[in-house]
Amino acid sequence: MIDRRLLDNFDWGLLLMMVALALIGVMTIYSATRPVLDAAQKSYYMRQLYWIALSLVAFLLLVSLDYKLFIRYAYVIYALGIILLVLVLVIGRKGMGAQRWLNLWIVSFQPSEFFKLLFIVTLSRYLSYNKGRAGLGLKIMIKMVILFLIIPLVLILKQPDLGTALILFFIFIAMILAAGAKRKIILTLLIVSLISLPFAGKYVWSGLKDYQKQRILTFIDPQADPQGVGYHINQSKVSIGSGGFSGKGYLEGTQGPYRFLPENHTDFIFSIFAEEWGFLGSLVLFFMYFFIIWRGFDTAEKARDREGCFLALGITYMFSFYFFVNVGMTLGIMPVVGAPLPLMSYGGTALLSNFLALGILENVRMRRFALYY
Amino acid sequence: MEKRITISLYIVSLFFCIFIFRLFSLQVLKGHEYKKIDELNRIRVVDILAPRGIIYDRHNRALVKNVPSFDITAIKEDVPDDSNKLSSMSKLIGLKTDVLKSRLGGSAASPFENIILKQNVSFKEVAKVEARKADFPGLQVNVVGGREYLYGHSASHLLGYLGSLGHRQSEQLQYKGVPKGSFIGLFGIEKIHDMTLRGLAGKKILEVDALGRIINVVRIQRPVQGQDIQLTIDVELQIEAEKNLSGKAGSIVAMDPETGAILAIASSPTFNPNLFVRGIDTRDWKKLIKDSRKPLLNRAIQSQYAPGSTFKIITAIAALEEGIVDRNTNFYCSGSTMFGRVFKCWKKDGHGSVDIHRAIVESCDVYFYEIGKKLDVDVLADYAFGYGLGRFTGLRLDGEVAGIVPTRRWKQETKGERWYKGETLNTVIGQGYLSVTSLQVATMMSAVVNGGKLYEPYLLTDSGNRVRDDSMRKIRPDHIQLIKDALHGVVEEEKGTGRLAMSELVSIAGKTGTTQVVGGGSEEKDIPEKFRDHAWFVAFAPVDNPKIVVSVFIEHGGHGSSAAAPIARNIIDTFYKGRVKL
Known part of the structure; x- marks a missing residue:
């Protein structure tokens, strides 16, 4: 069923790096949630292991199908995705001030988590089928903005899920820039958005939940509220900084298990890692992420067609964006946006979504020489 | 397209560089700073207060107890x-x-x-x-930690009280290393011997989580208990003294004339030191300070009064030694004498012809006026100084006053006037400018009966026995014997002024004193209390080999003979009953 040549072209390095990072994630989750007073270890790390196994299966299934298939049905899938987003708003489950979850028989999941993938697939299809001679034209751009940006963004902001909205916006811009638009259009877009920014900003600001406003304010001045939201950032910096050059050693970190750093096994997993492994360990970790990102761009470059190229690019942009937003937040140089660290943060849906994304990347990569079949 | 991908890779690489720099700054450049914050986060140092030393009396009875609060x-x-x-x-x-x-x-x-x-x-x-x-x-x-004073109001002026270490005090050198919130002595023995009693606080270094729950005890440095202190006082005697003072204002000092050890030191009214443990509340404090009877004042050492006739002991010794009188010198007392003006004897009808023995026994003022006419005030003052009056006794307790023994120079310096000879006549009978504390009267009496050794009175059994001045040893023994006999007569002879001090248990000698508050001759019971005379009695026993000296002072008590003498006897009796039991 699977061509031998495909197997030969399989990028084992990418898979190895992914699994390694996921396992480092499990180790760190174990350390962050290890009990100091409570009797039993919480089972987070075990659950994460199950999710890794499941994600690996999903990854392999995804890899076995030609990505052309996704491209072909892109619009159908996209329409389904939009329907799911609407459903979330109608019958979704609320949690932590937002309506993001959809109960599906026994599992509940966040459609917006997978919507990002559909979004990339759809954009890739659209961009590769509509190329102008000197970049994208005005008509196409307006159509794209309405169809692929405004509709999903409004639905997602309604939940509200600021993080996902931001990443969709970012992927959209990045992919259009990569596809190349007419210079005039880019300039006009820039001017229009600059003029409308204050109005939009005001609209968005008043539409934000209090905790989201607080997060942005705190990012501007973390010391203003050291026991409130600024507490996260300060404690994260303390965790990372106290790791020093070589770290406190595995299972020796205190900021997480002593609960000084909240959400330590999810959004702040990097802080815990950096506390225990220090500057050296963090450098190695950075290198591993860089390797995946580099492989992503390399895949885009070598892809056999435009669809593959856009797919690889979109996924790499998304992956990079998450990495920088998350790590930047823990380092105190980006606002606190609820963005997990790809592959490492605790959370099954995000992990599966990441494996699927990188599965698409692997898919494109292993079929890069398949032009002549 | 390829160009844009390359640009993307460059941008990502640039971001990586920025992040690595930031990481380097946090972990390597500022790592130590954050390590400190991290420790502040989770390391708590808890002081373990040291138990204070216990204070015992001379028979090893605990006077205080440490109780948890x-x-x-x-x-x-x-x-x-x-x-x-x-x-x-x-x-x-x-x-x-x-x-x-x-x-x-x-x-x-x-x-x-x-x-x-x-x-x-x-x-x-x-x-x-x-x-x-x-x-x-x-x-x-x-x-x-808390402190309970087991005998309540008893010996409160002596023991003192505790209070929390305040912010201002904690900066003082003597309180270095004493943790905030510790109890320190603020008064009395608790204050003077705070260093000894205090001990050394320990530390508990704890690792806690964000909720303050203790996760780990890193290290414990045990506290060192404060050292115990044994006082020279006998708590039974102390209680007896206070019982005799109850309802009155005054003081009693009992001491061992052979060493200077204080056996009891009482001041009335008293206060309850238990009120001060863990901070006295404002209402109680105001009540104590505003009380017109001044319960916080230790009257045994902090207030001074004219010694009255008890001072005649000094005058008599000075007159004998200076050769102004001898055992056979007689003066005639008609009830008064003239020296620029009329100087009255307390006995209106006079004592007739009296020698020095009778003059002391019956406390004849005229006899001493006659001495005063011939005795220079500065010479008299030297004897008074020699017996410890007019200077600090050296008792280690706070706020002692020195009293006054007037001299020509003293008057010139304080009043800017020369000394008038008539003032000497007031001085010889213990009135005028003279003022003493009851502790000084006790040390004076001790030095008289022990052969002229002026001991520094002391309160801790392992201190003291220090002679401050033995200049009075030069005094002829037969003169001392003469004085002792006369003082014995005060108590045991028919006309003695101190007959009420007579005891069935032991031979007591002593001297009464009455300090005039306002001049006038009305009957005692008609005078309102605050204008009544102060009463003194200073005693020693047994007469042959004195083991105890007691000085009693009762503010506005009236006559020394009636108000103070019986109290002195009660104290001495209690002392002897205790000794018999042993």
Whole structure:
């Protein structure tokens, strides 16, 4: 069923790096949630292991199908995705001030988590089928903005899920820039958005939940509220900084298990890692992420067609964006946006979504020489 | 397209560089700083207060006890915000809701710090809070050191009291290393020997989590208990002295004339030092300070009065030694004598012809006026100084006053006037400018009966026995014997002024004194108390081989013979009963 040549072209390095990072994630989750007073270890790390196994299966299934298939049905899938987003708003489950979850028989999941993938697939299809001679034209751009940006963004902001909205916006811009638009259009877009920014900003600001406003304010001045939201950032910096050059050693970190750093096994997993492994360990970790990102761009470059190229690019942009937003937040140089660290943060849906994304990347990569079949 | 991908890779690489630089800055450049913050986060140093040394009396009876005292504290972070819970919590603790709120809302307090809500709560309250702890997770009961004065009001001026170490004091050198919130002696023995009693506080270094729960005890440095102190006083004698003073204002000092050891030192009215443990409340404190009878004053050493006729002992010794009189010199007392003006004897009808023995026994003023006419005041002052009057006794207790022995120079310096000869006549009978403390009267008497050794009075059994001045040893023994015989006569002869001090247990000698508060000759019982004379009696026993000297002073007590002499006997009797028992 699977061509031998495909197997030969399989990028084992990418898979190895992914699994390694996921396992480092499990180790760190174990350390962050290890009990100091409570009797039993919480089972987070075990659950994460199950999710890794499941994600690996999903990854392999995804890899076995030609990505052309996704491209072909892109619009159908996209329409389904939009329907799911609407459903979330109608019958979704609320949690932590937002309506993001959809109960599906026994599992509940966040459609917006997978919507990002559909979004990339759809954009890739659209961009590769509509190329102008000197970049994208005005008509196409307006159509794209309405169809692929405004509709999903409004639905997602309604939940509200600021993080996902931001990443969709970012992927959209990045992919259009990569596809190349007419210079005039880019300039006009820039001017229009600059003029409308204050109005939009005001609209968005008043539409934000209090905790989201607080997060942005705190990012501007973390010391203003050291026991409130600024507490996260300060404690994260303390965790990372106290790791020093070589770290406190595995299972020796205190900021997480002593609960000084909240959400330590999810959004702040990097802080815990950096506390225990220090500057050296963090450098190695950075290198591993860089390797995946580099492989992503390399895949885009070598892809056999435009669809593959856009797919690889979109996924790499998304992956990079998450990495920088998350790590930047823990380092105190980006606002606190609820963005997990790809592959490492605790959370099954995000992990599966990441494996699927990188599965698409692997898919494109292993079929890069398949032009002549 | 390829170009744009390359640009993307460059941008990503640039971001990596920025992030690595930031990481380097946090972990390598500022790593030490953050390590410190990290430790501040989770390391708590808790002081373990050292138990204070115990104070014992000369027979090893404990006068104080260390008792735990309880504070109710709370961790702000864990205290529920809603007003219902707060009000039921305030009911439980017995604090008004707004007081509770303001204590919790102390601005400097970190949400994880233990805030003291109420100090020194009773066992009952502790039990109440402990029982309902589950409903109020932030509440805690903290055990801290406390002190109980086992004999209540007894010896309160001597033992003193404790108070928390304040912010200002904690900066003083003598309190270096004493943890905040410790109890330190603020008065009396507790203050003077604080260094000895205090001990050395220990430390507990704890690792806690964000909720303040103890995860790990890193290190314990045990406290060193303060050293015990044994006092020279005999608590039974002390209690007897206080019993005799009850309802009166005055003081009693009992001491061993052979060493200077204080056997009892009482001042009345007293206060209850237990009130001060863990901070006296404002109402009690105001009551104590505003009390016109000044209960905080230690009258045995902190107030000075004219010695009255007790000073005649000194005058007599000076006159004998200076050759102004001898045992056979007689003067005629008609009830008064002239020296520029009329100087009256206390006995209107006069004593007739008296020698020195009778003059002391019957406390004839005229006899001493006659001496005063011939004795120079500066010579008299030398004898008074030699017996320890007019200077600090050296007792290690706070606030001792020196008293006054007037001399020509003293008058010139303080009043800017020369000495008038007539003033000497006031001085010889213990009136005028003279003023003494009851401790000084006791040390004077001791030096007279022990052959002229002026001991430094002391309170700790392992200190003292120091002779400060033995210049009075040069005095002829037969003169001393003459004085002792006369003092014996004061108590045991028919006309003696101190007959009320006579005891069936032991031979007592002594001297009465009456200090005029206002001039005039009305009957004692008609005078309002605050204008009545002060009463003195100074005694020693047994006469042949004195083992105890007692000085009694009663403010506005009236005559020394009636008000003070019986008290001195009671003290001496108690002392002897105790000795017989042993």
